[in-house]
Amino acid sequence: MKQRFVIFLKGDDCLSTIAVFRQLGVAIELEADCVRVHGQGIAALRQATDILDVGNSGTTIRLMMGILAGRPFTSRLTGDLSIQKRPMNRVIAPLTLMQATLKAQPGGLAPVEVNGHSQLRGIHYDMPVASAQVKSAILFAGMQSETETTVVEKEKSRDHTERMLQQFGGEIAIDGLTLTLKKQPELQGQDVYVPGDISSAAFFLVAASLVANSQVRLTNVGVNPTRTGILEVLAQMGANITQTANKTTGEPMADLTVSTAKLTATEIGGSLIPRLIDELPIIALLATQATGTTVIKNAEELKVKETNRIDTVATELQTLGADIIPTADGLIINGPTPLHGGLVSSHGDHRIGMMLAVAGLIASEPVELADAAAITVSYPTFFEDIAELAK
Structure with missing residues (x-):
């Protein structure tokens, strides 16, 4: 670890x-x-x-x-x-x-x-x-x-x-x-501690769940209840994850420890969607390795992100051999399906790029990622951190 x-x-x-x-x-x-x-x-x-x-x-x-x-x-x-x-x-x-x-x-x-x-x-x-x-x-x-x-x-x-x-x-x-x-009084400057972004942590939570014999601890991750849908989905799918709360005067945060687990399919929709909208691309990858059919619905907002993430996720994961079907408001994913290598693209979308990089960790052959530079939008050291954990 x-x-x-x-x-x-x-x-x-x-x-x-x-x-x-x-x-x-x-x-x-x-x-x-x-x-x-x-x-x-x-x-x-x-x-x-x-x-x-x-x-x-x-x-x-x-x-x-x-x-x-x-x-x-x-x-x-x-x-x-x-x-x-x-x-x-x-x-x-x-x-x-x-x-x-x-x-x-x-x-x-x-x-x-x-x-x-x-x-x-x-x-x-x-x-x-x-x-x-x-x-x-x-x-x-x-x-x-x-x-x-x-x-x-x-x-x-x-x-x-x-x-x-x-x-x-x-x-x-x-x-x-x-x-x-109402119109606000004069605000006062504060010292703000910004916890680790759970949207970035999600890629490591999924990678550790999928890569054999893994265990990763992520420290001081933000666990604001409006952002923790990814943790609920991981729990529903049988992930091996524990959470240890840390003291804070601002946003709630915790240490998260996750290790490899056998996963089962789930259904994701309704009020859960706003709480994990940015994590849905990596959740889709997770679902390709879960037993059963995972359904993501009520996620029309994915169409107006950096790309149409419904279509982009489906197209790129299909290239790697996933059984995934786009719908008007989400995705239907059948698993588990072995992934093979291939040439894929981020299409200029940082979260698509990171998702595909994680897919490369479990693919049977090399995955070549075009437009990988898009990842610097939110996580400029992503590849360094992945490489460090893979040692």
Whole structure:
């Protein structure tokens, strides 16, 4: 069993977010093991002299739209080719109701121009989709609005924004799926410990479950209840995994220990989907090695990620010999099916790339991954860490 400790994740998404805030006048120091943000309050944000480029980060562009909606200047946001294909109307619609003016390309695509309004109006908004990005954009705008804002979620989505707002001294009322907040008092800077990302940990949880004679311990992984769907699915499928809680003043975290296990199929859908949406590609790989038929449903959101992950997961795993069928809202996977080698591609999607790299650990022949550089978006040392654990 090996342990590896990591420092601040210098993934492309994190670095793109830092670059955007620097363009808006925020002083940020990037050190070896932490980031120091010298905040002066939201009123201190200034108009950027150039377009704001979020790279591949859908979270950054959507949350920035909410922040900039209440600033009295014009901003333009764009990203890479993947970002320019992802839907922005789901954020533009509620922010427009709050009196901000946003202009997108045909089809509601980036680049997006945000003409902020210094006196936003609060709204009551029933979320048409379960999306933490959309919810957070509305909350960031609502923090600046003159009247109360209420968001009613379709399903419970990840709540990192709500937790961090409270940690920084903000006020938000949470009643089940209903969130209410008013214009916020001045927030106070805090020391924030960010646990390990469970979406990144998921690849090692699956690898250790599938590779013979494995045991891996992952330390200080975030186990926020809105993100732990992957742990529930692993348990349902018979994975050998234990969880040891660690003390924290912010996001809950734990050490996770996982070892090889014989797996059985399961059904994944409903309210569980928002709690593991980013982990579904690697769960699909896990299901190829489980006994029986695994059904993933109610996962239409996979179609509007960096790729159409329903089709991409099915196509790439079929190339390696998996018995997997795409559906309108998910996947049907029959197992266990031995995987062979072949040429596959990430299609520019970091989570697809990492999933296929893990598939290479159990394939009978070499797996060649095209466009592996996409993985640096969220996990630049992924291949180093895989190699270290494989020794």
